[in-house]
Amino acid sequence: MDFELSDEQRRWQAKARKFATEDIRPVSLARDAIEDPAKTWDWDLFTKGSKLGFRTMAVPKQWGGEGTDFVTQALVMAELAKADSAISKSFSQCWKWSHLIAQSCTDEQKARFLKPFLADDTFVLGKGISEYDAGSDNRLPPDDPRAGLKLKAERRGDEWILNGSKAYIANGNIGKLFFIDARTNPNVPLKQGITMFLVPRDTPGFRSGKVFNKSGWRFYQNGEMIFENARVPHANVVGEVNGATRKSGGSGGDTTGGDLFGDLELAANALGICDDACESALKHARETKLFDRQLVQLKVNRMHALTEALRSFVLRVAWEHDKRIHSPNPGLAMNLSTDVVQEVTEIYMELVGGTPHADKLVRDAFIWSHLAGDTVQRLKTARRL
């Protein structure tokens, strides 16, 4: 049993804390307050973070990345999220899919996509699964072939022709490369009939649609993606045709970084919000002398107890990932993080009232409801037990 961090882990943590404090926090509330959802992104900030290594830190060293371990990644996500949860997610979203490239792409694909990704500070990754009529059905697919995503891909020679649309896709309007799940066999249940494609931004026939106007996580943009006879080379198929769920997102048996990382990602990010709420609450209580009151002490106690419990769970999950131990813990930690981040931020608001900061934290925390703590995510975890 050893809770000590390595020197390298501490270095990353300190670097993330510095960037978060000096660069992210000062712009966090202002970015959140931009009314047009398509204008919240800050390329200068993102580029600066990229140059510090925060965009590419999950790419293995042999491919020119930082090759950080999962514990380091969890620490960095929490530090960045402490200053702004959505900005932290903007960076970690790139890690999520660089795990996927590293684990599931051929060497030829890695050479074609990882190199430009590493070289360009504005190269952002995304993945398209959700559609307007297919959300929960993609996560817990029923056997009915009609259920689940509908984006169609048909083979024509050396190309695949994609038709349909995706909705609520993170980085959908700013990303340069996407992993797109498409239906390659509409006559079988979803799990056996979808294929994952690498779709670069400049793919003919692909364009971005509207940017969704979210109440929380406003910096982190979700877009609509439209495919009208979009032509994708066969060389961009990830893994096998009709084999996408075996590569990511399949309930239970994930073999790649994407799904494995995603659960940890949301839990670690929630931890950062909790740290922010705890620190801000304590500061407020002490400055206003409210801390003398028993009820305030009890609230602050509850916030810290929940936060520290979540920290223990997050770091354990990260450690298990580094040891390649498979367990339901990532899912459990992600589900629990929803309850924790929402209770902690609501208590924070009870203490300070509807300040712009508390308002942002509760709105950001509510995003967990549909990503990490909805009933489908909890059922999925239960079925892994």
Added chain:
Amino acid sequence: MFDLRLSPEQLEIRDTVRDFVTREIRPVALASARLEAFDRPLLTGLLEEASRMGLRTLALSEDAGGAGADALTRCIVTEELAAGDPDIAAILAHTAALAPLLEGTPFLPPFLEDDGFHLAITDCNAAQGMLEGVAAGVANATIAKLFVVRTGSGALLVPRETKGVAVREQPGDWYHGSCGEVTFSNCRVPAANSIAAVGTIASVLPAISLGIGRAAYEAALEYARIRVQGGKPIIEHQAIAAKLERIAISLEIARAAVWRAAWASDHPEAIADRSLPDLSLQAVAEAYAPQAMLAAAKDAAECFGAMGVMRDMPLHKYVRDARICLHS
């Protein structure tokens, strides 16, 4: 005698207001463009229309030109209005509660004539007929044409245009309706504007959270019946059905608490005759309803998946509005 039936008048006004909210308020208040905008100006036209229906003068006696509505009736009306727009509900609730104080004063006729005439109540120190002081967080402050100012010993009716009265809108938008800071400096009010000390005014504000919770519940119920995932409408999945059940239960309990508090204020003798406990049922309603309705709104929004956080849909507003009830 334990009787939970509403009177024919209460049922009629509930139906009338519900119909008005469905036909007139909701299409405007919950239009996508308005939901998306950060700034949501008060719907003054609809507020005046609601006033023309008699909702501003609801609690005035029939002799004074009102409907003589009791606190329970005002709770019913407030819930219905809040299901469409908590801002309109809050403003009318405040004005309606204060209006009976104008009976027998020269301010009653102008109040009755002007559908935009609203009231606010605040406290201020008075010395030798002069008001001096600042009151923050005054509901209806920016829209009120007359302030009821409690001075300790009694109360004064102070028109907005009185010299020495200044109103500043409360920064941000963390309130329902209208809110501001009222400053009285060297403000001389004629003795003729004095009224008797203001007693306890039954607050129907917890009914605002009921309206918000109910709107969220009805939206989730409707959606759960039509949204098909996992091979059937999601209401047929235990996980969603249990969530809707929890919302429905909390809504019923919250309404029972709010109505009981209102009924208690309408029947002050009920404590003496031991029908009710000697306990502030108002405090019970205020403590329970807003927190239960925030949980209900969050549960309802979750039924919508990603749409529960999208600004062009009403769910995010229900959650936020419920949170404002709890934390303001």
